[in-house]
Amino acid sequence: MNVSRRHFKSHPLKSAAILFAFVLPVCFTGAIQAQERHTLTIQEAIQIAGRENIGLKQSLNKVSSGRLAARQSEENFLPNLSASLSGSKELFKSYDPLTDKTSGQTSRMLNASVSSNVNIFNGFGDAASLKRDRLLYKALGKSAQRQRQSVIFQTISQFLQTVLSKAFIGIEKENLGAEQKQLNQIEEFRKAGNRSLADVLQQKADIAKAELGLLEAARNYETGKLQLFQILGRKPPDNTEIVSPNVDSLLSVLTAQHPEHLTGEALGLRPDVISREMQIKAAKEQVWVNKSGYWPSVSFSVNGGSNYRSLNKYGGFSDQLLNFNPYVSAGISVSLPLFDRFRTQNGVENAEIQVSNQLLSLKDLTLGAAYEIQKALLDYKTALQQRAAAKSQLKYAKEALEISETRYRVGSLTYVELAQVRAKFLTASYDYAQTNHNLLIKGMAIYFYRGDMNPILSLLK
Template sequence: MNRLKSTCLVATSLVFVFILSAAGPVQAQDAQTITFNQAVELALSRNVSIQRAENNLDLQSLRVKSARADFLPNLNLSTGVNRNYGLFIDNTTFQQRTTVTDNMSVSASSGVTLFDGFGNISSLRAANSTLESQEHIFERTQQQVVFDVIQNYLNVILAEENIQIQQENVDAQTRQLEQIQEFVNVGTRPVSDLYQQQAAQASAESQLLTAENNFQIAQTQLIQVLQIDPLGDYHFVAPDLENVSLTIQEYNPEVLLRGAFDKRSDLRAQEAGIRAARYGVLSARSGYLPSLSLSGSFSTGWSSSRSDVFSFSDQLDNNRSERVGLSLSIPIFNRLNTMTSVESAQVQYRNAELDLENLQQTVAIEVRQAYLNYLTAVKRLDVTEKQLRAAQQALNVEEERYDVGASTLVELTQARANYVDAASQRAQAVFQFYFQQRLIDYYQGTLDPSQPLFE
């Protein structure tokens, strides 16, 4: 049985050494160093959601331009040349002739809408409001991407910090194994302590492998957010845990909520969408009102049948025709199309108002939850600091007691496990505290892409 345990431990160690040796050449390559600010710049320039929001913004700008152009008159030019064979009526002489005749005509026409029931005005205002909404959506999308970068960047840093904690545990377990080996050699400790410590060291190495795997997963997720080459080798710059600012902010939930209602871009976008829907109702109602348009045209022509009497220029001058007219259209009955359009626009307007109410409720819940989570994170800072200090002292005492034979290996192993857990909990508490601060900024709508991750 002991031989089987030893064989398993040796196999585990060989696998561990093989993985480290296989990872060595990869780490030896020159990795691209990426700071947090560089990560934000990459995400803002590459993220598909931002590019799509920017495209929608450009598209709506074109729609505004089109709505403005509806106020301008149109202008059309046309010309035609034809050859007639046989009997025909000459358009310039109005006589029947049987011959081959060439004709040419030139015309120009223009028209402008003078009044359409304020439909054009309402359409332009709706387009401008929708453009404003798209601008706020674009801004909120940028904040969302920056927040995703912060979240995933912190996950990478925390995973890397956990690797250091687990590596320190492996080193400590190795030193402890060497010490126990010496105790066993001189007969002051039973061989069972050696086997137990070998198992503890193998467990520590396994936990280190898990931490390294979690680090790779966190890096992969960040690479996906940044949308950079997944096959590239990257080094994300992480600050020292001791240099992370733990300044506690005093927040008032009512002030936070008012700030969110004033500054959240998605709320501003929804409010602009309501204005656009209201103008959409006015635009639909314009179908009930009469419309008035002004038009004018000019035309002239030339015929080869009269070229022996009038020159080309004389014919163009003599055959001129001008027209100016006003057109008034009064809707009487259009198969209920206008009424249906108005009712449909009113439903869209009511839905937009409901969407705003729902979004306001969501924002209030998000701000409240972020505030409560922040209070919990502040408390965890104090608790984990005490936990880590106590675990460190307990480990020191157990090491001293074990060295003089006053403690068992089980007690020492448990003390070391408690210390490793306390160190991991402390790291998580520090980064969770900082993350909750950024989460409040995000839910308030004040997240600044140019702000560094750590001061």
């Protein structure tokens, strides 16, 4: 050891260089990690979810598909137009009885034609199909709107849950610091002969328990971030830090709006209810589509073309096509259904059954929506009371802890009794943080179940 000390004393520059070599990479790495750290606010999370949520993208794709179906129904009123061009070459032999000779001949032919057909009347089937597809397109748009609302609410709920997990980390850190401070006091008391070794060991055990609580809170926070990014439809980047909004400020604004006074009869705002009503109208139009099979259909067609044959001795290629062989024909076709093996009748009855099912689905949806709104109102009122009770609990638990710590220092309280009071204070801290976030989410849930997200988005701006 003496040789080692003389070695370091005789090389001060070398020691400084070694220290610099170890410290510099650590500092440089810390600087890089600080630069790579990402932050995420609740407004950014909402924007990302609106762009990249997988379920929402699929819903928007359905809207695009419905738009194409509606456009196709509009274009079914247009006439179709087709053109054809065919050519052939024939090799055959001909016999001349006058000369009693057989000769080979080659014939080249070309046919060109254009045809068009337009539906004049098909029992109003095309008109009903157009109305049906337009209604279904609008219904899909409303369903996508409700899907967007659901994604936004899920994002907000999970974001606030992750913020709550982050708040629990702060509570656990504060508890760990208080336990460490208490250990220092107990060790000082033991040195003075006022505390036993058992108190010191028990306090160290409580510190280990507090460290476990901190690790669990940190794990829950990281798990919450993973669940949040799953909703966002994005792979979570490393070192992402959730920026906590001012929950107290949000609660002040929310409670000032008094959402508990909103009536539950607001189903007309729900996009999913509106979508179901449009689907019922579309199902009724499908009945008319199927009834069109009872009616006759009328169509108009026109055809035109020309041909060329090389063996034709009258005129060349252009004369035959343009002057000698052109033709045009036009006609009206009427088709009257007489017996279709009851296909039309069965189709109409099946469509009417679908209308009945849609009506039942609407009733089930409206009942469910009314229940959700009433339950959200009840949950919010309960959350208000729970928050007030948790606030009082935290206040009294904090005062009890301060008194108990004073009594323990003067020896009028045992360690076990002090530990029980501290545990109650920790529980009260958890409960108060939980009730704050719960009240915020329950208040927003009222607007969500009513189908009105504007108050929520305005609150979070």
